Amino acid sequence: MDVFVELFVEVNVVAKQKQPYVTMKGTKDGLTLHLDDTCSYDDLLEELEEKLTASEKAESDGPLVSVHLKVGNRYLTPKQEEELRTLIRRKKNLVVESIESNVMTKEEALEWKRKTEIVSVSKIVRSGQVLHVQGDLLLIGDVNPGGIVIAGGNIFILGALRGIAHAGYYGNKEAVIAASIMKPTQLRIGDVMNRAPDYKTDERNEMECAYIDEHNQIVVDRLQLLAQLRPNLTRLERGV
Amino acid sequence: MGEAIVITSGKGGVGKTTTTANVGTALAILGKRICLVDTDIGLRNLDVVMGLENRIIYDLVDVVEGRCTVQKALVKDKRFDDHLYLLPAAQTSDKSAVSPEQMKQLIDELKQDYDYVLIDCPAGIEQGYRNAVAGADEAIVVTTPEVSAVRDADRIIGLLENEEHIKPPRLIINRIRSHMVKNGDMLDVDEIVMHLSIDLLGVIADDENVIKSSNKGEPIVLDPNSKASIAYRNIARRILGESVPLQPLEDEQKGIFSKIKKLFGVR
Incomplete structure (x- = not known):
């Protein structure tokens, strides 16, 4: 039991020390989310979910806030884009306005x-x-x-x-x-x-x-x- | 090894067959060995215009289907020694009796023996056209100064330009009426050439004698005094590579007064 608690604490400490995958910035056009492009997509989703849930309580009944996603050098498939949009839309008053990526496929x-x-x-x-x-x-x-x-x-x-x-x-x-x-x-x-x-x-x-x-x-x-x-x-x- | 020239227009009734007969005859007069090939299977006319209808025994379809050799099917025109031959089209089949590959093979065979093989193309852009074009190295587009004929000529030129084995097509404008052009009731030569933007090979004035001689089975070229005849002969010389200036369409005014005017350069 002791060992387990110790381990758990250690993992938590490591997680706290690293740079966050998701950073939020409020601007006059709404909310800008910078999503890290080096972590895995699943980690990103997880942290996004977490952060949004945390901030949800603060302002859940206001007018619709538009969200701009900046995903850096990460390529998002149309399916992933959709996933991100629905995830954010579920948070009551947030709606994704744009998704900006530095990369595109050759075809595009x-x-x-x-x-x-x-x-x-x-x-x-x-x-x-x-x-x-x-x-x-x-x-x-x-x-x-x-x-x-x-x-x-x-x-x-x-x-x-x-x-x-x-x-x-x-x-x-x-x-x-x-x-x-x-x-x-x-x-x-x-x-x-x-x-x-x-x-x-x-x-x-x-x-x-x-x-x-x-x-x-x-x-x-x-x-x-x-x-x-x-x-x-x-x-x-x-x-x- | 001779050259195969297809004579085409898109629209019907502008004078493809008459042009084929006369240019062919003119080239024969100039001493070339010519073979005329009628590809208008089912609606053959070239034999009638040449006056050779009653000598036909075998036709193009017979040759393609192996019933006889090319030499046997060729009709010799006795008026020109050994210079002019006609390969008539079949009257009993239709255009689908021959494929473009078979035509190409046939024309290639004829090119061995003749200086020029003139291919008379049927109207339209379907199978008959494709057959006629298959073996050609050069193309002559015939049009009349009518908007509809020029439109179809434009379409045909577009199709010919896509055929890689054919050199850029050249143009013959048929049945120009100088007095109508003068009054602005008819498209003039410059307008047509500018519109189609291809090289002009010749202009033939409208002449009743052309119809008369066609009906008699004697190409107009055999009459050395007709204006149309001179125009056809000039076209033949241009095909041979000579540079012959265009004949003026206007009749020269004959009279002492105009001669004096001309002398002083007054117009």
Whole structure:
């Protein structure tokens, strides 16, 4: 019996001496939890549970507090993320707002790259052909009637757009379409669509751009206006 | 070893068969050995335009299915000594009677004996088109100055560009009417070429004599005075690698007054 008590005390002392796996910080946006990235996932869960239970009594009936998780260099699978969210949600007034990790899988990184890079293509998209890219599209050439270009981001065409262009394919309404000669049969941005007028317009040799305005309509205007309308297009430093 | 050129358009009725017959004949006149191959199985026309319909004994399907040799099926055009032959299509089968691999083999065999093998392609982009394109090294796209024909030509060019064994296709614009172009009622040559952005091989003016001669089974090229004939001959020379300037579409004004104007460079 004596031996057991002694041992127990010793273990406890060791545990007290180490750095805690979970540190909490209150900020004006809510609670930030820094989760250690060197311990095992199970240890982390255990300590998180413990800490949250301890602090639960203090403020259990207040308004919802948003929690930001910072997990450092630990990779969380979607299942683990879900587990953490439910664990924290169970503590009455806490809800996870964001989970930030320094690491991602190669697959995610490539996907991210695909969605943010500018893909340049030099060809004529002819009738019946479809050109589909994940990120922004820079087309050096024409889109002929019956041809379709689709991009997850913006579409820039150094040439004539006479076919269909669909920017923001995955729902990005901020996306724009720009072309040296803007004579499309149809323009689509996100889920908004616009078609060419039925009457023939005179040939203007001016570069133009299309974007969604405040009335949720696609408008075609002078290219130069983009600088004010979409300042985000300037990306001298690529990144987040 | 000769070259195989497929003549195609996507849309029907723009003049593929007429072009095949006339360019083939023009090349034969220029002293080349030519074999015309009609791949429009079930709807053959090239033999009629060439005036060789009544000499057909065997056809392309017979050759592919091994009922006779290629040499036996070829119809010789006696007007050009030993220079022009036709391999007619079958009229009783349909396009699925032949596969692209069989066509390629057949064309490869013909290329051994002839300077140029001209393949007349059926309209459309299905099996018949795939058969016709399978053995070709080069492609000529025929279009007329109509929006629908140009649209289909664009589609065909897109498909041809995906075929790696074929050189970039070249364009023939058929049936241009100069007075309609002048009035702005018809697409003009520059517009079409800019739109399709491929090399222009030639422009043929609309000419009633082309229809007349086709009905008689004598290609228009045999009439040296017709404008269409000159245009076809120029195309043949361009195929041989000569650089021949485009013929003006306008008829030259004949009269003492315009001659004087010309002398002084007044337009």
